[in-house]
Amino acid sequence: MPTAAAHRGRPRRARWGAPSAVVSVVLLALLLTGVGVPRWAAAADDVTPAEIVPAVTAAHGGLGTFAVVVARQEQRRTDVSIRAAEALTAQVLARTAGSELADRPFPTASLVKLYLAADVLHRARTGTVALTPDDRAELEVMIRSSDDPVASDVWVRFDGARAVRDVAVRYGLTGTAPPRRWGQWGETTTTAADLARFLARLPVIAHPDDAEALLGWMRTATPIASDGFDQEFGVFGTLPGAAVKQGWMCCLGGQRHLHSLGVVGGRVVVLLSEVPSSVGWNRARAALDAAAAAAVPLLPTC
Secondary structure, eight states: OOOSSSSSOOOOOOOEOOHHHHHHHHHHHHHHSOOOEEEGSSOSSOOOOOHHHHEEEEEHHHHHEEEEEEEEEEEEOOOOOHHHHHHHHHHHSSEEEEEEEOOOOOEEEHHHHHHHHHHHHHHHHSSSSSHHHHHHHHHHHHHSSOOOOHHHHHHHHTTTHHHHHHHHHTTTTTOBOOOOOOOOOOGGGOOOOHHHHHHHHHHHHHHHHHHHHHHHHTTOOOOOOOOOBBBBBBTTTTSSTTEEEEEEEETTTTTEEEEEEETTEEEEEEEEEETTTTTTTTHHHHHHHHHHHEEEEEEEEO
């Protein structure tokens, strides 16, 4: 899987996020201005992300390097009082959790296609580029079937490196950067925390129609990718009704990368894995399947 040219853990102790006072102030300001409010602000769940992460991490079984983050999507709200905003801010700070490797950079493989599609849609929305129906069809197949030749074409025509940088700035992704080698889009680096933040904030940062388009393509991902790879691993096929994106790549630095993420029931689940190339795809897939399965009884499905 992945480049514009050709290619396509051990369990860790879960940690709570520890945003600074500055983050608290920013969140409060966002809530007061109606930019975004977490969906769980209206109805708290019995199971918190910090309770989900250890179960998912343990189920992965210590194969190679593994990072997991569970977060909640946000939604736009305009009817928030100061008192309610203060209460919601406290909830925001307590409802995202990740493993100790949540901030560890991984090569994205095909997960970068989410950043690329989101930025192209944003530029079209703001009038920077004009998209034809064929262009939109390319974005759709790039996400649904993880089509690499299409991704390479979009990367070159719309300056994929710029897209990655712009998404990182717009969504506040501090661990995301374009590939060092020109055109090798699968070597874009990101973190589980950044991917979770991107998907959590998508409904309030992107235009509603663009956010729904991207999530809609993710919901209708094809079981078999354009290159023939079976995409039904990890979150895909394990969490019913999830909007998903998968990534796989071998063998950068002698490592095999297999990633899975999704949005279901207002929850964002990100699973990133790295194993030696001597570990086969089937074993790597089984570990991600087990990790995702551990989350099933703990996640809402609608």
